[in-house]
Amino acid sequence: EPEVTQTPSHQVTQMGQEVILRCVPISNHLYFYWYRQILGQKVEFLVSFYNNEISEKSEIFDDQFSVERPDGSNFTLKIRSTKLEDSAMYFCASRSGGLIPEQFFGPGTRLTVL
Template identity: 90%
Template sequence: EPEVTQTPSHQVTQMGQEVILRCVPISNHLYFYWYRQILGQKVEFLVSFYNNEISEKSEIFDDQFSVERPDGSNFTLKIRSTKLEDSAMYFCASRRSFMNTEAFFGQGTRLTVV
């Protein structure tokens, strides 16, 4: 069964450093998302990406964040100058098409900023 894969599974970084979280969406999917889940809290939408550009972004997704689909398969989330409060589980998700409602989530990357 096709699945969304994320790497690394756990990333520890120093405050102020840049991190790149990587995702490989399901191959024939067209819509891509990043969500985050602070420990014990709800899953929050960050950004959606379609046709090589951002479709929507939440107020959380400020200038510190950026997304890219560099090679047609990977989908990355870059966090510049990480802060302690960026510590969370980051989930990538993908959806096949406009008419398909189901979003498939990866297993997540746990980011710990120290």
């Protein structure tokens, strides 16, 4: 069964450093998403991406964040200058086109900013 994969599973970085979180969505899917879950809190939407552009973003997704689909298979989330409060689990999700909005989630990347 196809699944969304994410790498790395755990990333530790120093405050102010850039990180890139990688996702490989399910191959025939057209819509891509990033969510995050700060420890003990709910899962929050960050950004959605369709047709090579951002379709919606939350207020969390400020200028420090960017997304890219560089090669038709990977979907990346970049944080330019990490802050302590960026420490969270980051989930990638994808869905196919059409009217069924079911999203399939990856296993997540735990980002720890020191």
